[in-house]
Amino acid sequence: MLIAHISNGVKRYGTHLSLDNVDLDIYQGEILGLLGPNGAGKTTLIHSLVGLLKIDSGVIEVFGKDQKKNLLEIKKQIGLVTQEVSIFWDLTARENLEFFGGIYGLRGEVLKQRVDEVLEIVGLSEYARKLPTKFSGGMQRRLNIACALVHKPKFLILDEPTVGIDPQSRSYILETIKKLNSEGTTVLYTTHYIEEVQSIASRVAIMDQGHIIARGTIDELVRKIQYEEKINLEVIDPTKDLISKIEKIHGVKQVVGKENIIQIISSVESGNLDRILNIARESGGVKSVNTEKPSLEDVFLTLTGRKLRDGGEDSYDS
C-alpha cells in the first residue's frame, strides 16, 4: 500500500530547478533511504511532501489523499525530524514533548504516558527534567526525534538526523529507527551517509541535481551497474590444474593465482561460487572465501560520475 506518492514534481527557485520532474513512491512499512549530496533536492522534496513548500507543478498524495486538499489531516499523521535541531531550548525535555503532544491533541494521562514512552524510546528518561542546553549534541538530536514521535506518526520523515554527532548516538538513533519501523512506522530517511542507508533502508532512492536518478533495493541498484563479482579464494593447494578447472567454468572471466590466494572474476548470479568451492574442495580444500560486490558508493559514482561526499563534507566515522 502506498503511503506517499509524488509524480512529476517540479519546484523552481528562480532559474534553479530544485525538483525536476520527480517521481517517487513510498510504501507502507518500508524504510526508504533518500540518498544524495547536499543540494541534491532532498530537503525540498521532504518539505514538499509535508506541505511546507508548494510545488510548482505535479501531484503529491499522502495516505492516498490529495495533499493540497487534506493538508491538516495529513500533518496529524506525519512526524518530521528537521535537519536542524528544532526544539525549545528553554523548555525541559519533558516540557518539549508535552508542548508538541498537546498540539496533536494529546491530553492528561494519555499525554503523560506517551511522553514517558517516547523518552524511553530515545533514551532520555533520566534527563526528562533537564533543559536541552545541558545535553550533548547526540542527546539534543534524540530529543529532536522524540518531538516528532510523541503523537505516534504513521509516517516518519527524517532529514539528515545524524549530522555532526558521535558514533554512539548515531548508532542509537539508527537502532531506534529500525525499532520504530519494526513496530509499523513507515520511514523516509534522507542522508548523505551511504553507510546509514545500507544499515537501515529496505529501499533506496538516489537523488542528484533535483532528479531521482535511481531507485530500488540496494542489491537491485548494485546489479544495475555491475554484472561481475570478485571472488577471493584461499586454498590449501593452489595447483595449475585447479586454476585451469576454474577457468573452464561458464561465466568465469578471469582467474589469477598468487601464492595460495586465487582471485576470480565471475558473472554475478551465475551460481559459480558453489561450483568453484566444490572444485577447490576436491583439489585439497579451502581455507577461506570472500566475495566483493560493488557498494552503493560505486553505484553513486557510476550514475553521477562523482563521489557522494565530493563537496568536502564530514566523514562517517563510526
Add this chain to the structure above:
Amino acid sequence: MILRTSYFMIKRMLRGYITLAILMLTPLALITVLGMVAGNGLDTSGIPTIGGIAITMILAFQLYGGYNTLVYIGEDLININKWRMHSLPYGVHLHAFSIILAATFFSTLQGFVLILFTQFVYGVDWGNIWLVLLVLLLISILTQLLYFNFAIFSKDFKTADRYCVAYGLISLVLGEVWFQLPDIGILNFMSTYGNPFSLGRNAVYTFITGDNLNRALISMGILLAASIVVGIVSIFTGRRKLA
C-alpha cells in the same frame, strides 16, 4: 489550544533570565539611584520626584517589553524552528498570537510588579492602581504588535532589534524625557499625543493627580485605536509573511 501554547510561552519567558533581569532590575536600580539623587522634592506636575521617576522608568521599559515577542517570533516562526512549527497541524498564525498574548501578559506583569514594589518600598502613590495597570496593558499590546511587525518585516534579527531600539528611543525623545523639544506646533502635539510613552504618562499622571481627565481619556483612546490599527495590519502582514 492558544491558552495552552501561551502557558508554555510564559514558561519559556520566565526562563529568559537575562531579559527578565534587564526589564525588571534595571528600572528598579535606576529608580533607586535617580530617586536618591533627586531627593524628596516635587516635580512640575506637583507629584513627588520619586513618583515621576518611577512613572518614567516603568513606562520607558514597557516600550522595550516587546523583546520577547521579537525573539520568539524570530526563533519559532522565522529561523530555527520554522519548519518544525510549519509541519504541525496547528496554524503558525495561532502560535504567533500565543507569543504576542504571552508576551503582553508577561510585560504587563513585569510593569505591575515594579508598580507594587515602588508603592510599598518607596511609597509612590499611583492613585487608582488598576487604571494604571490598564495603561500598562494598552502600551504593552501596542508594543508587542509593533515588535511583531518589526520581526517579520526585517531581513534579520539585528535589523529588527535596531527598529525596536529606535521605536523606544524616538518615543522617549518625543516624550521629552531627556530634553525639551522646540516649542513648535507639531512637536508640541507629538510630545503630548504622538508617542506611546507620552500617552501612557498623560493617563498615569491624571490617575495620580486627578487633573485633566479628558487628556487621559483621549490618550488611552489613542493607545487603543493605535493597537487596533496595528493589530489589523498585523493580521494581514502575518498571513502574508508567515504562511
